[in-house]
Amino acid sequence: MNIKDYSIILDDAAKTATSISQISNTTKINLDDAYTIQALSMKRRYRRGEKLVGLKMGFTSKAKMEQMGVHDLIWGRLTDAMEIEVDGDMPSKNFIHPRAEPELAFLLKKDIKIPISLDEIGSVIGGIAPAIEIIDSRYRNFKFSLEDVIADNCSSSGYAIGKWHAPNTDVSNLSIDIGINGTISKSGNSNAILGNPLQSLVEASRLALVYGQELKKDMIVLAGAATPAIHIKKGETVHASFGILGELKFNVV
Ligand code: OOG
Ligand code: MG
Numbered sequence: 001m002n003i004k005d006y007s008i009i010l011d012d013a014a015k016t017a018t019s020i021s022q023i024s025n026t027t028k029i030n031l032d033d034a035y036t037i038q039a040l041s042m043k044r045r046y047r048r049g050e051k052l053v054g055l056k057m058g059f060t061s062k063a064k065m066e067q068m069g070v071h072d073l074i075w076g077r078l079t080d081a082m083e084i085e086v087d088g089d090m091p092s093k094n095f096i097h098p099r100a101e102p103e104l105a106f107l108l109k110k111d112i113k114i115p116i117s118l119d120e121i122g123s124v125i126g127g128i129a130p131a132i133e134i135i136d137s138r139y140r141n142f143k144f145s146l147e148d149v150i151a152d153n154c155s156s157s158g159y160a161i162g163k164w165h166a167p168n169t170d171v172s173n174l175s176i177d178i179g180i181n182g183t184i185s186k187s188g189n190s191n192a193i194l195g196n197p198l199q200s201l202v203e204a205s206r207l208a209l210v211y212g213q214e215l216k217k218d219m220i221v222l223a224g225a226a227t228p229a230i231h232i233k234k235g236e237t238v239h240a241s242f243g244i245l246g247e248l249k250f251n252v253v
Contacts, residue, residue, distance in 0.1 A: 055075050086160050
């Protein structure tokens with residue numbers, strides 16, 4: 001099987017919420033191959049009418065690296081079709097084995113054409129919001145290598161974004177909790193994200209540009225989870241809170 005075949009298999013697996021075996025079980029691919037598979041499978045989504053609305057960073061905290069056994073930064077693409085309304089419903093039938101994780105979302109107020117530094121971050125952020133990402137690996141048992149997960153668009157499958165706050169809101173040292181039906185399951189701190197969650201946007205500007213993905217005005221960037229992801233299932237209300245940024249929730253139906 002070639003790169004294009006894998007992009008079709010992964011896209012079909014996502015579309016039909018059916019798990020598949022890992023690419024690395026049978027084929028050795030490198031990082032470039034993995035990002036090419038991701039880009040090709042996303043092209044299929046765009047052809048079906050989905051719109052690229054932003055990027056997500058992954059493995060930006062130790063908690064996530066250790067949970068999944070992958071220790072490199074990764075990035076994936078988010079589309080409009082993945083959005084879950086705050087206080088709305090997430091249809092479980094569209095997912096294989098979904099997990100939720102608390103994230104920070106950045107809104108870009110201008111195009112980023114060259115990698116930015118932490119000092120320049122103020123000039124590109126238009127807002128900051130609390131968010132919950134839903135990840136749903138297309139691989140059986142949620143098991144993957146670094147290349148597998150990149151090819152699978154970094155398990156991206158959904159996101160809910162809470163209220164937007166001013167771009168200069170201090171998001172260092174925020175207590176972050178995620179839980180189900182009113183009970184906290186995991187707690188963390190925003191500084192667990194690369195020592196400073198804003199650093200995640202710096203890394204996004206660097207890594208995405210390597211593979212020709214521009215960061216555009218009005219795109220959102222998810223910074224990566226500060227806690228391990230939690231399993232979610234039908235009948236549950238998933239909530240997360242972020243100190244001064246507030247909280248958000250949605251229902252799995
Ligand atoms: C890969 C995605 C990682 C994060 O926030 O670290 C990620 C996965 O864990 O399936 O979204
Ligand atoms: Mg995430």
